Amino acid sequence: MSEELPVIYLARHGDTAWSLTGQYTGLTDLPLTERGERNARRLMERLKDITFARVFTSPLQRAVRTCELSGFGAVAEVDRDLVEWDYGVYEGRLSSEVHAQHPDWQLFRDGCPGGESPAQVTARADRVIGRIRKVHGNVLVFSSGHFIRVLTVRWLGLEPSVSCSYFMLSTASLSALGYKHDLTHPVIRLWNDDHHIGA
Template identity: 45%
Template sequence: MPSLASNESTEIWLIRHGETAWSRSGRHTSRTDIPLTPAGEASAHALRERLKGIQFGGVLTSPSLRALDTCRLAGFAWQARIEPNLSEWNYGIYEGKRTAEIQSETPGWSVWTAPIPDGESLDQVAARANQVIETATGIGGRVALFAHAHILRILATCWIGNVPSLAQNLILSTGSISVLGYERSTRAITRWNCV
């Protein structure tokens, strides 16, 4: 388990990208660069008003088009730095498939417990999440992360020092904002899935 060294001035804002056709239909989307739908663009643009007046010491974004466009429409492209470790979980051979479709071939399959051929393990994704946490705490203050559901859910569990598989119990909607911070000196999830 990683060190939970404290920089209590750090507040990490997790911002999930807007809707895509694949997120709407429940298809696993990692490296396929799917654009935002018109509804996704609208929710990303609405983030601009929701984040108005909030100053970030750093803004990091996944390199995917859907995250970059969400960051741009929210008004933070000028400040953003691409962070490859914010890329979504690499689903390997399951890219573009729905869970029910995979389970029809492999009963009981779950992204959280099954091997991902040609992709990443949960532990590999958690290692990337911990690297992002180190980067964010190094920046200090309020830091925004524009990324994806699974990587952000795993990052939240890593932040609180829990096992990454706990992330399966955290729902994260498109266009949502969540915040990681401190309750006194203890790392905490201070807001979750605000839409």
């Protein structure tokens, strides 16, 4: 990674019971599983040699606990804009269940009835990016899968409805955003790195 231009590291939280079953987990505040805690600890080794000017975490316990077990609990700042997508009536449901009723439904295009629209999540991501771009130095963010994808495409100046569905993201993975030449050329520097987790 460049020493001159800042890098924004994105850590997805470790496993919860619902991430293992594939249920939509928005604002339901589930704890990490035992495996989720183990993998969060492995993030510590991955991140130990990087200096961060600021660390931010979603207020949801799965992100906060991942942050703590990674070694950053004492310095992290809670940012409510980093919470996962509010899935409304789809909370706790499987994608297959939703598509059985609404075959053409797409999260990043349609949003969720009783929950957030893509425009609302995009606005949150844009606010986070605005704050991050004011930081001088590397930034570390702990959040959830769908929100991290929206944050990433907005960093690139793209629309979530067109591009988010192409990005896979594993639990306890690490991704990184940054710049190619200068602060006017945003790029993805690393995506879905989970080699620290191992078998």
